[in-house]
Amino acid sequence: MTALAPAARDRSARGVSAHNAARRRSGRRRTLIWIAEHALACGLAVAFLGPVVFILLTSVMTDQQSLTSNLWPAHWQWSNYTAVFSKAPTGTWIKNTVVYAGLVTMCTLVSSVPVAYALARFRFRARNGVFLAVIMMMMLPPQVLVIPMYIMWARLHLTGTIWPLVIPCAFGDAFSIFLLRQFLLTIPEDYLNAARIDGCSEVRVLLRVVLPMMRPAIVAVGLFAFFNAWNDYYGPLIYTGEKPEHWTLAVGLASFKSAHAVQWNLTMAATVIAMAPVIIVFFFAQKAFIEGVTLTGVKG
Amino acid sequence: MGTLSLATRTARRPPGPDPQTSPAVRAKRRRTRVRILLFLSPWIVGFTVFLAYPLVMTLWLSFTNSDMISSPHFVGLRNYRYMFSDDPQIWQAVRNTGWLMAVMVPAQVLFALGVAMVTARLKAGAGLFRTLFYLPALAPPVAATVAFVCLFNPSSGPVNKILGLLGVHGPLWFDSPVWSKPALTMLTLWGSGTMMVIFLAALLDVPAELYEAAELDGTNPLQRFRYVTLPTISPVVLFATVTAVIAALQYFTQAMVASQTADGSIQAPPGYPGGSTLTFSQQLYTAGFTQFHMGYACALAVVLFIVAMVFTVALLRRASGFNTEEATQ
Numbered sequence: 001m002t003a004l005a006p007a008a009r010d011r012s013a014r015g016v017s018a019h020n021a022a023r024r025r026s027g028r029r030r031t032l033i034w035i036a037e038h039a040l041a042c043g044l045a046v047a048f049l050g051p052v053v054f055i056l057l058t059s060v061m062t063d064q065q066s067l068t069s070n071l072w073p074a075h076w077q078w079s080n081y082t083a084v085f086s087k088a089p090t091g092t093w094i095k096n097t098v099v100y101a102g103l104v105t106m107c108t109l110v111s112s113v114p115v116a117y118a119l120a121r122f123r124f125r126a127r128n129g130v131f132l133a134v135i136m137m138m139m140l141p142p143q144v145l146v147i148p149m150y151i152m153w154a155r156l157h158l159t160g161t162i163w164p165l166v167i168p169c170a171f172g173d174a175f176s177i178f179l180l181r182q183f184l185l186t187i188p189e190d191y192l193n194a195a196r197i198d199g200c201s202e203v204r205v206l207l208r209v210v211l212p213m214m215r216p217a218i219v220a221v222g223l224f225a226f227f228n229a230w231n232d233y234y235g236p237l238i239y240t241g242e243k244p245e246h247w248t249l250a251v252g253l254a255s256f257k258s259a260h261a262v263q264w265n266l267t268m269a270a271t272v273i274a275m276a277p278v279i280i281v282f283f284f285a286q287k288a289f290i291e292g293v294t295l296t297g298v299k300g
Numbered sequence: 301m302g303t304l305s306l307a308t309r310t311a312r313r314p315p316g317p318d319p320q321t322s323p324a325v326r327a328k329r330r331r332t333r334v335r336i337l338l339f340l341s342p343w344i345v346g347f348t349v350f351l352a353y354p355l356v357m358t359l360w361l362s363f364t365n366s367d368m369i370s371s372p373h374f375v376g377l378r379n380y381r382y383m384f385s386d387d388p389q390i391w392q393a394v395r396n397t398g399w400l401m402a403v404m405v406p407a408q409v410l411f412a413l414g415v416a417m418v419t420a421r422l423k424a425g426a427g428l429f430r431t432l433f434y435l436p437a438l439a440p441p442v443a444a445t446v447a448f449v450c451l452f453n454p455s456s457g458p459v460n461k462i463l464g465l466l467g468v469h470g471p472l473w474f475d476s477p478v479w480s481k482p483a484l485t486m487l488t489l490w491g492s493g494t495m496m497v498i499f500l501a502a503l504l505d506v507p508a509e510l511y512e513a514a515e516l517d518g519t520n521p522l523q524r525f526r527y528v529t530l531p532t533i534s535p536v537v538l539f540a541t542v543t544a545v546i547a548a549l550q551y552f553t554q555a556m557v558a559s560q561t562a563d564g565s566i567q568a569p570p571g572y573p574g575g576s577t578l579t580f581s582q583q584l585y586t587a588g589f590t591q592f593h594m595g596y597a598c599a600l601a602v603v604l605f606i607v608a609m610v611f612t613v614a615l616l617r618r619a620s621g622f623n624t625e626e627a628t629q
Binding site for chain 2 (some may be wrong): 034037038040041044045047048049050051052054055058066067068069071111112114115117118122124130132133134135136137139140141142143144145146147148149150151152154168170171172177202227230231233234238249250251253254255256257258259264267268271274275278279282286289290293294
C-alpha cells in the first residue's frame with residue numbers, strides 16, 4: 001500500500017483537481033444563468049410596475065407639469081386628490097360602485113354555492129348536461145343577450161338603475177359555480193359521509209361541514225365577484241343611463257378626461273382612486289386570488 | 301315500528317325486488333329528487349329567464365325591425381342582408397376583431413407563457429415576482445386604458461420620451477390608425493397576469509422525473525420543452541387560448557375608452573382614430589343603443605353567438621379536463 005501510495009495519490013489528486021475545475025466551470029455557468037434569469041425577471045418587473053409608478057407620479061403633478069414629459073413632480077400637489085371629488089361627482093360614483101359590487105357579491109355567493117354543491121356532490125341524470133350548460137354560459141359573450149335583456153328591464157321600468165345588473169346574480173353566476181365546483185371536488189367524500197352517518201341532513205352537511213372547509217374558495221369567489229362588478233364598464237354603461245349621479249366609478253372615469261379635466265394630473269388621480277382598492281385588498285388576500293385563478297386554469 | 305317490521309321481512313327474503321319496500325324506496329327517491337331540484341333551483345330560474353329566454357328573443361328579434369318604440373314587425377332576412385352587403389362599417393369592424401384574434405391573442409399567449417417560464421425557473425424571490433407580474437391584471441380595464449393613453453401620449457407620455465432617447469421617433473400610438481391596435485395589444489400584454497399565473501401553475505405541475513429522464517437521454521433544453529413541457533401543459537394552454545379568443549371576440553371596453561380618452565371627447569366617433577379600433581361588439585352597441593336598431597343589433601348578436609359557440613365546442617371536444625366523469629366519487 002505504501003509502495004503504491006505516491007503514484008495513486010498523484011493520479012487521484014490530478015483527477016480531483018480536474019473534477020474540481022469542471023465543477024467550478026459548471027458552477028460559474030450556473031451562476032451566470034442565475035444572474036441572467038433574475039436580471040430578466042427584474043426587467044420584466046420594471047416593465048410591469050413602470051406604468052403604476054408613472055400614474056402615481058403624474059397624479060401629484062401641477063397642471064402645467066402634467067403637460068410636459070418630465071417624469072418627476074417638481075412640486076407635489078396632493079390637492080389633486082380633493083379636486084377629483086370637487087370637480088366631478090366622484091364621491092357619488094364610489095358610493096354607487098360599492099353598493100353595486102356589494103349586492104352583486106352577496107347575491108352571487110348565496111345563489112351559486114348550493115348549485116355548485118349539487119353539481120359536485122349529487123348524482124343525477126342531467127348533471128353532465130347542467131355542467132355543460134354552465135360552461136356555455138361562462139363562455140357566452142354578454143353582448144349576445146343584451147338587447148332582449150335591455151328591452152325586458154325597460155318594460156319593468158328598471159333601466160337607469162343598477163337592479164338589472166344585480167338581480168341576475170341572485171340566480172347563479174356561471175363562473176362562480178364553475179370555480180366553487182372545482183374546489184368542492186377536492187374535498188374528500190369521507191368527511192361528508194361521516195356527517196351523514198351522524199344523522200345530518202344534506203342542508204346541514206352543506207352548512208356545518210362543507211361551508212367551513214370551502215372558506216378559501218368562497219373568499220376567492222367573493223373577491224372576484226366584487227372586483228368584477230367594481231371593474232365592469234359594459235353593464236353600467238348600458239343600464240345606468242345618462243345621469244352622472246347614477247354612474248359607477250368605471251363609467252365616470254371613462255368620461256373623466258373629456259368631461260372634467262383638461263390636464264392629465266386629475267385624470268391620473270381619479271385612475272389611482274379606481275385602482276387603489278383592488279390593489280390594497282390584493283395585498284391582504286393574495287393567496288385567495290392566486291389560488292382562485294389557479295383553480296380555474298388547471299382543470300382546463 | 302313499521303320500519304322495523306319492514307326490515308325484518310326484507311331480511312328474511314333478501315334477493316329479488318320486493319313489492320313491499322318499493323313505496324319506501326320510491327319516497328326516498330322522490331325526496332332525493334326534490335332536494336336536487338331545490339339546490340339547483342336558483343340556476344334553473346337563472347338559466348330560463350336570463351339565458352334561454354333572451355337567447356330565443358335575440359334570434360326572433362334578428363328577423364324583425366324592432367326599435368324599442370313601435371312593436372316589432374317580421375322582416376325576414378333583411379337585417380342579415382344589410383349586414384353582409386350594405387352596412388358601411390361592418391367589414392372594418394370584422395377586420396379589426398379578426399386582427400385582435402389573430403395577432404393580439406397569440407401575442408398574449410406567447411408572452412404569458414414566456415413570463416411564466418422565466419418565473420418557474422427563478423430560485424430567489426419567485427413568489428414576489430409572481431405577485432408583481434400578476435398585479436396589473438387586477439387594474440380596472442377603464443383605469444388601465446386611461447393610464448395607457450396617457451403613457452403613450454405622443455407629446456407628454458414617457459414611452460415616446462424613452463424611444464426618443466434611443467433615437468427612435470415614436471409613433472402617435474392611440475392617435476394613429478396604424479398604431480392604435482398595437483398600443484391596445486401592449487395594454488393586453490401588461491394585464492395578462494391571470495394567464496401567466498395559470499401557465500405557471502401548469503409548468504410547476506410537470507413531474508420533475510420527466511425532465512430528469514429526458515436529460516439522461518441527452519436532450520437539449522429546446523427538445524425538453526417540445527417533448528416534455530408542451531404535451532403536459534397543452535390542455536391548459538388550449539383552455540387559456542380559447543378563453544382569450546372569446547374575450548377578443550367581445551373586445552369593447554378598452555377600444556371604446558381609448559377612443560374617447562385619446563380624442564378628448566365622449567362624442568368621439570366609435571373606432572377613433574379612423575375606425576381603426578372599431579370592433580364587432582362596438583358596432584353591436586352602436587346599432588342597439590345609439591341608433592336603436594335593436595333588430596339589426598340582434599342579427600349581429602346571432603353572428604357573435606355562432607362564432608363564440610364554435611370556439612367553445614371546439615374547446616369542449618378537445619379538453620379532457622371538462623370530462624364530468626371526475627365528479628363521480
